[in-house]
Amino acid sequence: MASSQGGDAKRITFAGDYNARGSFSPDGRNIVMVHGNGRSYRIAIMDMATRSISPLTKGPSDESPSFAPNGSMILYASKAGGNGFLSAVSIDGKMQQKLVFNSGEVREPAWSP
Numbered sequence: 001m002a003s004s005q006g007g008d009a010k011r012i013t014f015a016g017d018y019n020a021r022g023s024f025s026p027d028g029r030n031i032v033m034v035h036g037n038g039r040s041y042r043i044a045i046m047d048m049a050t051r052s053i054s055p056l057t058k059g060p061s062d063e064s065p066s067f068a069p070n071g072s073m074i075l076y077a078s079k080a081g082g083n084g085f086l087s088a089v090s091i092d093g094k095m096q097q098k099l100v101f102n103s104g105e106v107r108e109p110a111w112s113p
Contacts, residue, residue, distance in 0.1 A: 015053045025071045032065040056093040075109045
């Protein structure tokens with residue numbers, strides 16, 4: 001992460017083997033990221049105050065997380081059986097929903113204003 005004043009980047013995540021594609025929540029209190037251990041990649045959220053990381057999904061191929069504009073949900077891409085799909089998860093991980101499409105593979109989700 002780079003300093004808001006233009007300073008050097010500083011690593012802030014140390015749990016697991018892999019933490020990437022991070023983005024801040026709209027209120028700046030959390031970072032959502034792809035969190036990996038071994039060959040499993042899940043969506044996780046890090047509380048900026050405590051620096052604790054909480055996995056929200058089960059993986060093993062979850063990627064490209066994106067916060068909803070109100071910060072309550074996270075949209076992400078996943079893959080199962082060779083097919084890509086989108087899912088959404090609440091920031092507490094209690095609500096998860098796979099989004100179903102009639103055809104095609106969907107990757108790199110982002111919320112629209």
